[in-house]
Amino acid sequence: ETGVTQSPTHLIKTRGQQVTLRCSSxxxxxxxxxxxxxxxxxxxxxxQYYREEENGRGNFxxxxxxxxxxxxxxxxxxxxxxxxxxxxxxxxxxxxxxQFLHFGNGTRLTVT
Amino acid sequence: xxxVEQSPQNLTxxxxxxxxxxxxxxxxxxxxxxLQQHPGGGIVSLFMLSSGKKKHGRLIATINIQEKHSSLHIxxxxxxxxxxxxxxxxxxxxxxxxxxxxTRLQVTL
Numbered sequence: 577e578t579g580v581t582q583s584p585t586h587l588i589k590t591r592g593q594q595v596t597l598r599c600s601s602x603x604x605x606x607x608x609x610x611x612x613x614x615x616x617x618x619x620x621x622x623x624q625y626y627r628e629e630e631n632g633r634g635n636f637x638x639x640x641x642x643x644x645x646x647x648x649x650x651x652x653x654x655x656x657x658x659x660x661x662x663x664x665x666x667x668x669x670x671x672x673x674x675q676f677l678h679f680g681n682g683t684r685l686t687v688t
Numbered sequence: 689x690x691x692v693e694q695s696p697q698n699l700t701x702x703x704x705x706x707x708x709x710x711x712x713x714x715x716x717x718x719x720x721x722x723l724q725q726h727p728g729g730g731i732v733s734l735f736m737l738s739s740g741k742k743k744h745g746r747l748i749a750t751i752n753i754q755e756k757h758s759s760l761h762i763x764x765x766x767x768x769x770x771x772x773x774x775x776x777x778x779x780x781x782x783x784x785x786x787x788x789x790x791t792r793l794q795v796t797l
Contacts, residue, residue, distance in 0.1 A: 609785065613729070618774060618787035632784050664729050674719060674778045674785070679731040 580669050582680035589657050589687050597652040597685070601669030602678045607631070608650040610642060613664040613682070622665075625650055626672055654685075662687045691715045692777050694788035701795050707762040709791045711775035714756065718778050721785065722749050722760045725772040734760070736778075765795045 581600040589595050601608050607626045611619035621634035625644035639655040648669070654661055664684050670677040692713045701707050711720070719738040725731045735742045735749040737758065742749050746765075751758040762769055772792050776785040 611785070611787075618790055619731075619785075621784050621786070624784065632780060634784070666729070666731065668731075668785075674721075675736060677721060677733040677736065679723075679733070682729040684729070 580667060580678045580680035582665075582667050582683050584683060585681065586684045587686070589685065591657055591659060591687055593657050593687075594653065594655045595657060595685060597654075597665050597667075597683045599650045599652070599667030599669075599680055601648045601650065601667075602676070605669035605671060605676070605678070606648055607670050607672045607674075608644055608648065609668045609670070610650070610652045611666040611668065612636070612661075613666060614660075615663070619666055622652065657687045659687050661685065690789060691786050692775060692788040694773075694775055694791050696791060697789065699791055699793045701765050701793070703766055703795055703797050705765050705795075707765050707769075707793065707795075709760045709773050709775075709793070711758045711760070711788055712756060713758075713775075713777045713786075713788075715777055715779050715786060720751055720758050721776045721778060722758070723774040723776055723787075725774060725790070727771075731774075734773075762793075765793075767795045767797060770794045 609624040610622040613619040623633040644650045664682045667680045722734045737751040748761040772790045774790045775788040
């Protein structure tokens with residue numbers, strides 16, 4: 577097992593810029609979900625990808641977008657960064673029914 | 689009101705104590721995860737439950753679907769159990785997780 581790997585681990589961006597976060601899913605998992613965790617709060621569901629298609633979305637604006645690739649790795653893109661986007665972004669891979677859920681260690685994004 | 693509520697929010701215990709963390713949810717679920725988050729952010733799934741009870745080492749998780757309630761128990765607690773414990777309800781076709789507010793556990797010697 578290789579586990580879920582996220583990159584980069586830390587990132588500092590300026591308001592208005594764009595950012596791409598990456599996630600390599602656990603071997604054999606076809607579903608990837610992204611979560612935003614603000615400091616001191618629980619994670620919030622951004623969206624999920626299953627077999628390269630968006631399979632559900634939380635209450636996040638369209639400037640949050642994503643991709644899943646044929647090898648089931650995934651990207652989270654955020655355009656027009658705002659200060660409130662500063663958070664820990666977590667990626668989790670699993671089977672489609674949520675079994676065998678594995679989280680990455682997250683990317684800590686700071687927007688200044 | 690959050691869809692998934694946990695209690696207590698903070699818990700301090702001495703090594704060896706029996707610990708219980710409670711989780712109540714108001715959404716329909718297909719399953720519930722208990723997660724452990726250490727400082728720095730890494731999250732580990734401890735259990736996924738859809739009914740009954742599961743045990744792994746010193747950890748026991750139970751769920752009552754009718755009452756929409758789950759509990760995580762830690763027997764013979766140890767300082768290395770210190771972490772934030774989060775219950776997360778799995779629901780919908782997207783297998784979306786809705787997270788509880790978390791319980792910060794500190795186990796002292």
